[in-house]
Amino acid sequence: MGRSDTSSGDVNGDGLDDLIAGGNSNFPTTILLQNRSGHFTGRTLDQPLEIIGQQYQVMGTILFDADGDGDADLYLAHGGYEASPGNAIYHDRFYLNDGSGNFKQDTTAFPLNLQSKSCVRAVDYDNDGDLDLFVAGRVAPWNYPKPVSSFLYRNDSKDKLIKFTDVTAEVAKELKDIGLVCDALFTDFDNDGWTDMIIAGEWMAPTFMHNEKGKFKNITDQTGLSNEKGWWTSITGGDFDSDGDIDYIIGNLGLNSYMRTAVNEPVSVYAKDFDNNGSFDAFLTQYLPVSQDTIARREFPVALRDDAISQMTVMKSRFRDYKSYASSGIKQMFPPEQFNDAIVLKANNFQSCYLRNNGGNKFSISPLPYQAQLSALNGMLAEDFDGDGNLDLLINTNDYGxxxxxxxxxxxxxxxxxxxxxxxxxxxxMSESGIFIPGNGKSLVKFRTPTGGYLVAAAQNRGSLKIFRPSIQGKLINLSEGDRSAEFILIDGRRQKHELYN
Structure with a gap:
């Protein structure tokens, strides 16, 4: 399961929200149909014969109207690391809805894409009235941590012929080899009426792509956040300070980890085929004391000697005992010239953070409370759960992988x-909030109930779907086609901007 593997929408046209739960090679993607009593009936989505028995994961799902006929079509973003690079198992699947919840795979609507993905988002980036798709590249299988590309597909469908065109090179060329993307949010961070993009990823800074009338430009260097390199896992937005613009919460590894990092002592990874045997070698490092008797610190490999030998057999002759290996920093493991063409990536911030929008594409960053630093943050949902006019934040947590x-x-x-x-x-x-998601938590999704309220579904990898009912049920407002945001005027006179995310 991925952090974006669950989605909601009216699949069969009965006016009720249904759920899609992404699957993998062992557990097919499941459609959960809601009935008038608020109960769900599950059925599995048909799998093509060519992927049965193959190792794959559905990392992202999205229900969206691809052809403008008023029903919810389905896109599944495939990912993983087990299958070989370029394996057909990484090609995504698109299903056309007949309006009654019956899905038929369409293999011609999207271009072939064998990148391992992390999530998919629908957005009308060009303001032409239909929904386009962004698909995030997560990792190069067997070649971690090579930066990979993400993709933007323009909706060119017409006359019931569904066609999406890869326009990345034309309108978002900086998505090429942008990095190891974990999540993405489409949001108007400068209030100019064009939907921008923020990317969260591993070994990356929060990456801001400004929409300049249908073309995206990377303006991260202008935001004040370009040096905040982390293992960013997730992102969501909300007007948390009620000043009329959108601020952001960005999830990270947290501080409850063996890994320690700082601006001057980052966690790093050095990667290439160091021993020229055709396989990619990646060595993670962090700064540790040189010995118990000194405060001097050096950059050491995280891998133990046995792990290093299993990766590269030459390490056995290079370090004949554990003591010699333990006393050697990363720079002593290889001749200096071997680092010349190596991939070197660094992370100096593992805290999950709040990004305050200061206007003018400038942001300030501050850590979330220490309780939010105790584990990795995944799915997030910003809502006023207690009815006090302030946005709260619900988080699905942990990482077993x-x-x-x-x-x-x-x-x-x-x-x-x-x-x-x-x-x-x-x-x-926990006794105050009622939130208890004890497993390998991933996505969060909100859905409407037959009684006019809403519930929240929390997905867990290899665990049951948890359902929560907020004690305060605000009024649900039906949206018009094309709505992207709304402004709420609160009782105390504050104006709060709300955006609509998928």
Whole structure:
């Protein structure tokens, strides 16, 4: 499961929200149809014969109207690392809805794309009235951490012929090899009426792509955040300080980890085919004391000697005992010239953070409360859950997909942060919030109920779908086609901007 693998929408045209839960090679993607009593009936989505038995994961799902006929079509973004580079299993799937919830795969609507992906987002980036798609590249299989490309598909459908064209080189050329993208948000961060893009990724700074009337330009260097390199996992937006523009919450690894980083002592990765055997070698490093008797610190490999030998057998002869390996920094492991063409990426911030929008494409960054730093943050949902006029933040947490030597990140059971209305938050206890998501939490999605309220679904990898009912049920407003944002005028006179995300 990915952080964006669950989506909601009216699949069968009965006026009720249904759910799509992304699957993998062992558990097919599931359609959950809601009935008038608020219960769900599940059925699996048909899989093409060529992917049955193959190793793949659906990392992102989205329901959107691809052909303008008023029903919800389905796009599944495929990812993973197990299959070989360029394997056909990484090609995404698109399903056309007949209006009654019956999906038929359309294999010609989108260009072939064998990149391993992380998420998919729908956006009318060119303001022409139809929905285009952004698909995020996550990783190069067997070649971590080579930066990979993300893609923008323009909707060129007409006369019931569905066609999406890859226009990345034309309108978003800086998406080429942009990095290891984990999440993306389409948002108008400068209030100019054109939807911009913010990207969260591994070994990346929060990346701001400004929409200049249908063409995207990377303006991260203008934001004041270009040096904030992290393992950013997720992003969402909200007017958390009620000043009329959108601020952002960006999830990260957190501080409850063996890995420690700082501006002057970043965690790094050095990667290339160091031993010229045809396989990519990546060595993670961090700064540690040279010995117990000194405060001097050096950049050491994170991998233990046995792990280094399993990666490169030459390490056994280069370091004949554990002591010689343990006392050697990364620069002592290889001749200096071997670093000349190596990929070197750095991360200096592992805190999950609040990005305050100061206007003029300038942002300030501050850490979330310490409770939010206890584990990795994944799916996030900004809502006023307690009806006090301030946006709160619900978070799905943890990450079990870690190396055995590191251990999984499982210190949280989900988290609710109560907004104070000024961009600050207070963490609520589990007994106060009612939030308990104890597993490998991934996505969060809101959906309407037959009674006019809404619920929140929290997905867990290899765990059950958790459903939560907010105690305060605000009034739901039906949107018009093309609506992207709304302004709320609160009782105390504050004006709060709200954007609509998928």
């Amino acid at each position: 870690t190396d055995v030597s590191v251990g999984r990140y499982d210190a949280l059971n989900g988290l609710l942060l109560k907004g104070k209305g000024d961009g600050n938050f207070a963490a609520m206890k």
